Amino acid sequence: MATGSSSYKKRHTKQRSMHPHLPIPASRQFVTRRRILMTIPLALFSAAIFLFFMPFNGSGRSSDSSLDLLSTINEIEVVAEFPHDPNAFTQGLLYAGEDTLFESTGLYGQSSVRKVSLRTGKVEVIEKMGDKYFGEGLTLLGESLFQVAWLTTTGFTYDLRNLTKVKPFKHHMKDGWGLATDGKVLFGSDGTSTLYRMDPRTMKVTDKHVIKYNGLEVRYLNELEYINNEVWANVWQSDCIARISPKDGSLLGWILLPELRQGLLQSGHGGIDVLNGIAWDSDKKRLFVTGKLWPKLYEIKLKPAAAKSERQIARQCLI
Numbered sequence: 001m002a003t004g005s006s007s008y009k010k011r012h013t014k015q016r017s018m019h020p021h022l023p024i025p026a027s028r029q030f031v032t033r034r035r036i037l038m039t040i041p042l043a044l045f046s047a048a049i050f051l052f053f054m055p056f057n058g059s060g061r062s063s064d065s066s067l068d069l070l071s072t073i074n075e076i077e078v079v080a081e082f083p084h085d086p087n088a089f090t091q092g093l094l095y096a097g098e099d100t101l102f103e104s105t106g107l108y109g110q111s112s113v114r115k116v117s118l119r120t121g122k123v124e125v126i127e128k129m130g131d132k133y134f135g136e137g138l139t140l141l142g143e144s145l146f147q148v149a150w151l152t153t154t155g156f157t158y159d160l161r162n163l164t165k166v167k168p169f170k171h172h173m174k175d176g177w178g179l180a181t182d183g184k185v186l187f188g189s190d191g192t193s194t195l196y197r198m199d200p201r202t203m204k205v206t207d208k209h210v211i212k213y214n215g216l217e218v219r220y221l222n223e224l225e226y227i228n229n230e231v232w233a234n235v236w237q238s239d240c241i242a243r244i245s246p247k248d249g250s251l252l253g254w255i256l257l258p259e260l261r262q263g264l265l266q267s268g269h270g271g272i273d274v275l276n277g278i279a280w281d282s283d284k285k286r287l288f289v290t291g292k293l294w295p296k297l298y299e300i301k302l303k304p305a306a307a308k309s310e311r312q313i314a315r316q317c318l319i
Contacts, residue, residue, distance in 0.1 A: 072243070072253030073313065074302040078260075083121030084290050084297040086269075088114075092138025092147065092179065092223055093277035095288065096160075101279060104138035104147050106292075111135030113147055113163055118288075121297070127163040129156075137179035137223055139186065141200055146186065148176025155203075171203040180224035180231055187224055187231050187246060193217035195231060195249055209249020211242065213318065214310055218242055218251065220319050225278035227287075234276050240317035241278065241289075254317055256305060260298060261291065269295055 084090075092104035099118040105111055111133055115125040129135050134150040144166065145158040155176060157166040171188065173196050178189035185206070188196040197207040211218040211233075220236035230252060231244045239258040244251060257275060264272050273292035280287055290297040 073305040073308055074253065074255045075305040076255065076257055076259075076300040077303055078298050079286075079301055080299040082118055082288075082297045082299070084294055085116075085121060085123060086271075086293055086295040089273070089292045090223075090277040090290055090294070091136045091292075093279045093288070093290065094138060094140055094225070095279040095281045095286075096140060097281075097283070101288075101297075102138060102140065102145060103277070104135045106135045106150065108132070108134050111149075113138065113145060113158055115163060118297075125163050127158060127165065136176045137189070139179040139181045139224075141181045141183065141186065146179055146181075146200070148173075148179055148188065150176060152176065169203050171198065172205045173198075178222050178224035178233065180226040182226050182229075182246070187226065189221035189224055189233060191220055191222070191236070193219045193221065195221060195233070195244055195246070197246065211244055211249055211251060213242075213251050213314065216314065216318055218318060223276050223278060225280050227278075227280045232278055234278065235317055235319065236276070237274055237319050238317050239275050242317070254313055255302060256308075256316065257289065257300075258316075260289070264294060264296065 088103060089106040089110065090103060091106040094102050096102055101116040101118055102113065103116050104113050109131045111129040112135060113127045114123045116123055129149070133152070136148045136150050138145060138147045140160065143160045145160055145163070146155060147158065148155040148171065153170050153173065153176070155169050155171055157169065158164065159166055173188050173190040174192065175190040176188070177191045180187045181200070186198040186200050188198055190196070193211050195209050195211055196205050198204065199206055211221065218235060221242070222234040222236040225232045229246070231246050232255075233242045233244060235242055239256065239261055241255040241257065242251060243253040243255065261272065261275055272294050275289065275291045277290040278288070287300055288297055289300060
């Protein structure tokens with residue numbers, strides 16, 4: 001999204017009204033215990049019946065894919081750090097081989113598409129957008145870069161070799177936030193909980209799915225990357241990446257990265273904005289992430305997360 005803020009939205013939780021516990025009269029204590037003992041076998045029997053008949057799909061995953069998500073929660077380890085332009089309001093990021101990145105940046109009057117050296121962070125080629133556009137997601141399909149923009153259905157294609165604009169296009173999402181591709185179709189996000197599939201020739205939507213976690217919509221899907229038959233999405237204003245099945249929109253897992261932003265803040269980089277930007281080197285299996293106005297880009301690897309409750313995940317990743 002465009003106007004990211006490093007301050008997180010306050011989460012409003014329902015407060016239960018607390019009442020003092022009244023003591024149980026002595027004459028009722030025996031009856032109460034007896035009822036409890038009679039209830040336990042019935043509850044256990046009911047639970048067994050529920051588990052026996054609960055539907056599963058062919059992979060063994062419950063029909064509600066969030067039920068076993070706690071086994072697919074990852075944290076990260078930093079493999080390497082690289083310099084990153086601290087003035088780049090990163091909206092889209094991709095790896096194009098030979099230690100070369102392509103990046104789209106936002107903010108009115110500052111939006112651009114750029115070719116960047118991974119090792120040095122140097123901007124080698126840059127194409128600025130018009131002042132009326134706020135740059136957003138970027139992806140590479142064939143020899144063309146596709147870029148969307150905020151608060152408009154207009155996007156642009158660029159020549160990979162020199163970043164000259166080729167032509168504009170119109171998409172059919174509500175807004176332009178993120179883009180990714182599997183090499184055949186485009187996947188897009190518009191800041192809602194919807195993941196779109198689009199025909200790159202016409203930009204028409206051919207399929208879409210609302211992404212949910214435990215029945216709650218995963219809103220603010222932002223920058224996207226296609227990795228190993230999954231779509232990975234930054235969730236705006238969170239330190240989380242959602243792993244999504246492009247086939248049916250099911251949520252496959254979470255990646256938690258709070259230490260990156262917190263580390264930058266603790267080292268004196270108070271002007272940074274949110275985590276945004278995922279790039280995948282499919283040849284060397286390297287994963288890169290950065291953020292808006294971050295002075296560093298990180299190569300990371302995943303590791304199993306420490307035990308997290310579903311409530312903790314929802315509090316951390318759902319905005």
